[in-house]
Amino acid sequence: MSLELRNVTHRYRRESAPVLRDLSFVFPADRSIAVVGPSGSGKTTLLAVIGLLTRPTEGDVLIDSEVVKEREVADLRTRLFAWVFQTVNVLGARTVTDNAMLVLLARGVAQVEAREAARDALVTVGLGALASRTASSLSGGELQRLCIASALASRPRFLLADEPTGQLDRATTDRVTQALIEGRPRGTTLIVVTHDPHVASQCDLTVALQDGQLAIGGETT
Amino acid sequence: MSWRTTALMREAWLNVTSNRWRTAGAVLALGAILGSLAALELRDANELRNFQANFVRSGGYVALGLPPAGGSADAARCEAMNGQPGVVAAGSVIRPTPTTFETAPGILYQRAAVTWGVLRVWDPANRAAANDSRQIVIGRVMAGETGLRPGSFVTPRGEGPILVTAIVDTTRRNPTAARWALDPVPPTGSVDECWVEFVPGAFEAGLASLPAQLTTGDKEAVARPYIRRDEFTRDPAAEFVARPQRNGWPLAGSLMAGLFALMAWFRRSELGLYLAIGTPRSLLMAMLAVEALLVVALATVLAVAYAVAIDEALHHTPRWSGTWIVVRTVGSAALLTLTAAPLLAVLVVRGSIANLLKDR
Ligand SMILES: Nc1ncnc2c1ncn2[C@@H]1O[C@H](COP(=O)(O)OP(=O)(O)OP(=O)(O)O)[C@@H](O)[C@H]1O
C-alpha cells in the first residue's frame, strides 16, 4: 500500500510560520523509511499528518492514490495504522498484555486471538516475562518496548514510530530496531522518526525534514 | 471493523476496576452528592409531613357550627353526625356558665355542659367513656391549677360533691376549655357550638353542608372552619418553586458535571490513545457510559445508605415513603449523571488527537 502527501502545508496558528510547507512526497510501499531532522523541525507533526491524527491546513493525504476523506479517518486509523508515540502513551493502570492487545481489539479481533498476538509481540521485544505487570510499573525503556510490541502485534500497513529508541541502551536499541525493521510483518511500511544514525542506517531509505520540506538522503542529526 | 461489544464492555470494566483509587474517589464524591440530595428531599418531605400532622392536631379539619342569631341549632343532629362518612367526631357545647367551686374558693372557672362527642373532638386521645350526670371532666390547665385528679371530688357552689372522672387535654384544639370543668350531658336542645372534625378529604364538603345539617327553624345555622385556613394552609406549587432543592439540584448537578469533566481531563492522554487507534467517538462515549454506569451504581448504594443514615438520625421518615423519596431522588440524579458523564468526556477530548496524546 502506498502513501502519498500532496502539497501539504500545516501551521498550528493562522499567523505562525508553517511547520510543513507545500510538502509533497510518496512513501514507497513496504519499505522502512527513517525521518531525520533537528528538534522542532516538525517530524512529529509530519507523522501525525501521515497517520490521520492531524488534518493538514492545506493539501491531501492519499492512500493507494485515493484522497482520504474526513469520514473514513477513524476507520482507516484502525485498519491501517499502528503507532509508537514519542510520548509513549499507554493505559497506565492496565496490564502490559491488555495494552498490547488494544489495537487489535479496536479492530474487532476476538479476545483469544488478540491475546495470542500480543504475547508473541511482547516476547519479540523481550517483555514476555512482564506480561501481567501493570504498564505504569514499567521503566521508560520497557514502556517504549511495550508500545513497539503493541504496534507490531496489530500487523499494520503503516507503522509510525516516533523516537522509539530514545530511552534504550545500545543493545536493546539494536534488538528493538531489528524487531521493528526486520520483524515487522510483510507488507508493513515503517516510517520511523529518529535521532540515532545507527537506526537510520538500517532503514531502506532516509529522508530529512528541513524548513518544512522532505529531502531524500539527508544527514542524521 | 471496530470494537466488538463484549470487548468494549470488558474494556470499560477493566478501566474501572484497575483504577481502584480513581474509582473509589469518584464513588465517594458522587455518593456524597447524591446522598445529600436525597437527604435534602427527605428533610423537605418531613417538614411537609410534620406540618400536616401539626395542622391536623391543631384542628385544621375541625368545623364549628353555630346557631343563627336569635335561632337555634339542634344538639341531637350535631351528635348524630358521629359515624357519618368523613366525620371523625362531632359533639356540642351546650351551655357554658361561670361557676365558683368550693374546692378552689374565690376563683371563677367556667363550667360547661358538653356532649361526649365534643370531648373527642377537643382531645382525640381522650377515650373516657361514661355518661353519668354525677360525674365531671376537668380541663388540664384547671386540673393543674387546682390539683384535681381523676378520683377527686369537686363541689360547685350550692351543689354536692361531684366525682372527677378524667382530665382532658384540650390545649391544642381548644385552649380556652383547658380551664373549664366539663359536665357530660346527653345531646338535647339547642347548642352553643357544634364541633365537627372531618377527615382531611371530606372537610370542604362537610363544612359546606354543616349549616343544613344543624338547621331546625327557618333561620339557617352558620358554619366556619375552626382554624382560619387562609393563614395556615400551604400551597404546594409555591413551595415547589421556593424549596431548597431548587438550589440544591443545580449545585449538585454542577458538582457532578465538574467531577466527571475533571476525571476526563486527567485521562485525556488515555482517551486520546483510544481515539488514535481509531475508536470512533461514539464508541468511546459508549465505553465511558458503561464506566459511568458502574461508578454510578456503586455511588447509588452509598448514597442510599448515607441518606437513610441521616434520616434515621434526624427525622425518622416512615419507611416506605422515605424509601420512595430516596429512590426517586438518587435514581433521577444517577440517570442524569449517566447521560452527562460521557457527553462531558467527549467535550473534554474534542479537538486535535495529537495534542491530547502530548498531555500527560
Ligand atoms: N499543538 C501545537 N501548537 C502550536 N505549536 C506546536 C504544536 N505542536 C507542535 N508545535 C510546534 O511545531 C513545531 C514542530 O513540532 P514537532 O513536535 O513536530 O517537532 P519535532 O520535529 O517532532 O521535534 P522533536 O524532535 O523535539 O520531537 C515546533 O516548533 C513546535 O513548537
Ligand SMILES: [Mg+2]
Ligand atoms: Mg517529535
